[in-house]
Amino acid sequence: MTPLLELHTIAFAHPAREVLRNISLAIEEGTATALIGPNGIGKTTLLRLASGAITPAHGEVFFNGKPLRDLDRRQRAQSVALVPQRLEVPFRFTVQQIVEQGRTPYVGYLRGLLREDRLAVDRALDLAHVTSLRHRIFNELSGGERQRVKIALGLAQQPKLLLLDEPTQNLDIGRQVELIDLLHLLRSEGITIFASIHDLHLVPNNFSTVLLLGPDHRLLEGSPADIMTSEHLQWAFDYPASRHLFLPELLVTKETR
Numbered sequence: 001m002t003p004l005l006e007l008h009t010i011a012f013a014h015p016a017r018e019v020l021r022n023i024s025l026a027i028e029e030g031t032a033t034a035l036i037g038p039n040g041i042g043k044t045t046l047l048r049l050a051s052g053a054i055t056p057a058h059g060e061v062f063f064n065g066k067p068l069r070d071l072d073r074r075q076r077a078q079s080v081a082l083v084p085q086r087l088e089v090p091f092r093f094t095v096q097q098i099v100e101q102g103r104t105p106y107v108g109y110l111r112g113l114l115r116e117d118r119l120a121v122d123r124a125l126d127l128a129h130v131t132s133l134r135h136r137i138f139n140e141l142s143g144g145e146r147q148r149v150k151i152a153l154g155l156a157q158q159p160k161l162l163l164l165d166e167p168t169q170n171l172d173i174g175r176q177v178e179l180i181d182l183l184h185l186l187r188s189e190g191i192t193i194f195a196s197i198h199d200l201h202l203v204p205n206n207f208s209t210v211l212l213l214g215p216d217h218r219l220l221e222g223s224p225a226d227i228m229t230s231e232h233l234q235w236a237f238d239y240p241a242s243r244h245l246f247l248p249e250l251l252v253t254k255e256t257r
C-alpha cells in the first residue's frame with residue numbers, strides 16, 4: 001500500500017548547522033504517529049519539510065506517492081495542514097478571521113466564503129473548543145487559548161494529514177484531555193495524525209507509532225512498546241537511569257517487554 005506520507009533520504013541544513021541527514025520514514029493513512037526527541041534535534045524542521053513549508057536539500061517528500069512539490073498550493077493545503085508552535089499575527093484579527101484563513105485554499109479570488117466554508121469554520125471552532133472565543137482578538141488570548149485557535153485553523157483546512165508541532169504546549173490538564181480526545185475523533189474520521197510530542201506520558205495510549213529522533217541523525221521507528229524503553233529514552237534524551245522524571249510504569253523495561 002502506498003504510504004500517505006513518505007520522506008525519502010531527506011537532508012536539511014541551516015547555513016551554519018546540519019539538522020537532518022539521510023532521514024527516511026513512511027506514514028500510513030489512518031495512523032497516529034508521535035515524533036519525539038530532545039530539544040533542538042530537528043522535530044519542527046522535519047514537520048515543516050513534511051508540510052512543504054520548506055524543501056529538503058537532498059531527498060524527496062511524497063504525498064500519496066506523488067512528490068509534494070508537484071502539488072499546487074490548493075492541492076497541498078487540502079492534503080496537509082501544519083499547526084505550528086508559533087503563529088505570528090501582525091494585526092488585530094479576531095479568532096474567527098484567523099480560522100477563516102484556513103479556507104483560503106478553497107476560496108477562489110473572485111468569491112468570498114460559501115456556505116460550505118462557513119460550516120467548515122464553525123465545525124473547526126467547535127472541535128477545538130474555541131467557539132466562545134470567536135470574536136476575541138487573537139493577540140489578546142492566553143497561550144493555551146491561542147494553541148486551540150491554531151488547531152482550529154488547521155482543521156478548517158480539512159486536510160487528510162494533520163501535522164501538529166507540540167500541540168499540548170500551554171494546555172492545562174483538562175485541555176490536554178480535550179486535545180487527546182480530539183485526535184482520537186479525527187483519526188476515527190480518517191484523518192492521519194503526525195505530531196511532535198514532549199509530554200511522553202501522552203504517547204503510549206494515544207499513538208499507534210512512535211518516531212524517536214536521536215543523536216547522530218538516527219531515527220528509530222516502532223510501536224510505543226518498542227520505542228518507549230528506558231534504554232532508548234536515556235540514549236536519546238541523555239539522562240541518567242536513576243533520574244526518571246515521569247512515572248516509571250509508563251516505561252517499557254527489558255523485563256516487562
Ligand SMILES: Nc1ncnc2c1ncn2[C@@H]1O[C@H](COP(=O)(O)OP(=O)(O)OP(=O)(O)O)[C@@H](O)[C@H]1O
Pocket residue numbers: 014015016017019037038039040041042043044045046
Ligand atoms: N532559522 C534557523 N537558522 C539557524 N538554525 C536554526 C533555525 N531554525 C532552527 N535552527 C536550528 O535547527 C535545529 C533544529 O531545530 P528544530 O526547531 O527543528 O528542533 P526541535 O527538535 O523542534 O526542537 P524543540 O524540541 O526545542 O522545539 C536547532 O539546533 C535549531 O537551533
